[in-house]
Amino acid sequence: MALxxxxxxxxxxxxxxxTVDVFAASSLTDxxxxxxxxxxxxxxxxxxxxxxAGSNTLLRQIIDGxxxxxxxxxxxxxxxxxxxxxxxxxxxxxxFAGNTLVAIVPIDSDLKIxxxxxxxxxxxxxxxxxxxxxxxxNEWLDSQNVSLGQQSMEANVRxxxxxxxxxxxxxxxxxxxxxxAASQEVRIIELDTGGTASPTVSVGIADLSDSxxxxxxxxxxxxxxxxxxxxxxxxxxxx
Amino acid sequence: xxxxxRRRGAQPIPLLIRIMAGLGLLLLLIxxxxxxxxxxxxxxxxxxxxxxxxxxxxxxxxxSVSAAILSTLFGVPIAFVLARAxxxxxxxLRTVVTVPxxxxxxxxxxxxxxxxxxxxxxxxxxxxxxxxxxxGAVLAATIVAMPFLVLSVEGALRNTDPRFExxxxxxxxxxxxxxxxxxxxxxxPSILAGMVLAWARALGEFxxxxxxxxxxxxxxxxxxxxxxxxxxxxxxxxxxLSLLMLAVAxxxxxxLRDRWVPRR
Numbered sequence: 001m002a003l004x005x006x007x008x009x010x011x012x013x014x015x016x017x018x019t020v021d022v023f024a025a026s027s028l029t030d031x032x033x034x035x036x037x038x039x040x041x042x043x044x045x046x047x048x049x050x051x052x053a054g055s056n057t058l059l060r061q062i063i064d065g066x067x068x069x070x071x072x073x074x075x076x077x078x079x080x081x082x083x084x085x086x087x088x089x090x091x092x093x094x095x096f097a098g099n100t101l102v103a104i105v106p107i108d109s110d111l112k113i114x115x116x117x118x119x120x121x122x123x124x125x126x127x128x129x130x131x132x133x134x135x136x137x138n139e140w141l142d143s144q145n146v147s148l149g150q151q152s153m154e155a156n157v158r159x160x161x162x163x164x165x166x167x168x169x170x171x172x173x174x175x176x177x178x179x180x181a182a183s184q185e186v187r188i189i190e191l192d193t194g195g196t197a198s199p200t201v202s203v204g205i206a207d208l209s210d211s212x213x214x215x216x217x218x219x220x221x222x223x224x225x226x227x228x229x230x231x232x233x234x235x236x237x238x239x
Numbered sequence: 240x241x242x243x244x245r246r247r248g249a250q251p252i253p254l255l256i257r258i259m260a261g262l263g264l265l266l267l268l269i270x271x272x273x274x275x276x277x278x279x280x281x282x283x284x285x286x287x288x289x290x291x292x293x294x295x296x297x298x299x300x301x302x303s304v305s306a307a308i309l310s311t312l313f314g315v316p317i318a319f320v321l322a323r324a325x326x327x328x329x330x331x332l333r334t335v336v337t338v339p340x341x342x343x344x345x346x347x348x349x350x351x352x353x354x355x356x357x358x359x360x361x362x363x364x365x366x367x368x369x370x371x372x373x374x375g376a377v378l379a380a381t382i383v384a385m386p387f388l389v390l391s392v393e394g395a396l397r398n399t400d401p402r403f404e405x406x407x408x409x410x411x412x413x414x415x416x417x418x419x420x421x422x423x424x425x426x427x428p429s430i431l432a433g434m435v436l437a438w439a440r441a442l443g444e445f446x447x448x449x450x451x452x453x454x455x456x457x458x459x460x461x462x463x464x465x466x467x468x469x470x471x472x473x474x475x476x477x478x479x480l481s482l483l484m485l486a487v488a489x490x491x492x493x494x495l496r497d498r499w500v501p502r503r
Contacts, residue, residue, distance in 0.1 A: 153453075153455070155468065163370075166358060
């Protein structure tokens with residue numbers, strides 16, 4: 001019993017290091033991994049701990065009591081969720097980047113233009129209904145008045161990407177930044193045909209720690225020029 | 240009082256051991272109690288009969304029953320080889336058979352993509368398209384469920400008396416006929432128990448299925464996949480479906496209570 005207690009304590013805090021739990025959307029995987037290592041290099045006493053998943057999974061975890069210091073969903077709309085607001089009344093959220101929904105196909109695919117994706121018999125992957133990229137996909141499909149064939153509803157944008165990357169799915173819908181992260185393996189097909197603009201989302205971030213500590217400092221770092229530079233390198237739009 | 244009395248001649252159980260056992264039991268019971276308390280009892284029927292749910296139930300039944308049948312067709316022969324044959328590499332075979340028991344199912348799913356995926360080892364060669372199909376979901380469930388059947392049947396075979404088979408042989412029965420008419424009937428209860436366990440494991444399968452077969456409503460979206468997604472959008476539906484799975488699990492264990500842990 002005592003041994004277990006010691007093990008738990010040792011695992012949860014090594015001496016003098018402050019941990020900041022950052023809950024970030026799957027689509028921010030590369031951006032926040034890079035921001036984490038830059039921030040930790042500049043602030044040796046701080047350990048940024050990333051929890052990467054679909055935005056609605058993260059929101060659910062936070063509402064159910066997960067100890068998040070920072071929340072960065074793929075769609076800033078998730079920061080105004082009523083359950084979240086009732087828990088964190090002081091929440092201040094900032095939109096720090098934009099992202100664009102695109103279609104992707106395996107790099108060697110015969111599918112060239114958007115219309116090719118509406119052929120019958122294809123296997124397409126996309127985010128599930130409640131995930132930000134799934135909501136964006138639904139809105140785009142509605143606006144185009146088209147329907148797709150069989151679609152695998154994935155829990156987050158990165159599993160959509162993986163299945164197209166491996167060539168197991170014929171195509172999928174992800175954010176441009178996800179597609180760029182695998183540009184050797186997937187080809188982008190833009191969705192801005194027929195006179196409509198590509199669907200976009202605003203990426204937001206909020207400090208949930210309610211104190212003037214390292215969490216707030218990390219959020220400031222994400223919003224800084226260095227943060228903006230990291231994000232634009234990865235293909236995020238200006239906010 | 241008599242129900243709680245100790246077996247004759249048994250020593251009293253020390254208090255510390257009773258306390259630890261009680262704590263362990265609480266660890267198992269508290270989540271179940273939480274589930275039962277949070278469950279949306281008032282509109283349970285409505286939540287369990289909407290069209291999406293019934294579709295997931297249908298896919299789950301097709302996938303789990305098919306997986307139990309495939310596990311039996313392949314698993315009983317594997318168990319027979321493990322119990323009766325002697326050859327080099329037998330322990331390796333047993334490891335291969337049991338590895339899905341300990342491997343995280345998501346790893347099984349990833350491995351299946353590289354093996355059976357359309358750009359994987361077999362798929363590429365044979366032009367198979369298994370991922371994102373019901374057949375793919377059945378294969379994933381079979382791989383994780385078969386070890387339960389193999390272990391159950393192998394254990395039973397080891398406990399049968401080989402003299403029955405020898406006697407049948409001495410009476411002129413050919414090997415396959417001997418196997419079908421003498422060996423199989425002797426282990427029938429264990430085969431049935433193994434099938435039910437394999438079916439239950441297949442019914443609960445999540446990781447390998449979502450990784451290899453994706454999450455296509457009506458095709459590969461089984462109940463556990465539906466629960467996982469619903470939990471983030473409609474938690475009360477996830478709770479209702481969880482209750483359904485719990486009821487099935489309890490029914491299986493009650494049906495198997497003498498098989499899983501032999502009662503003395």
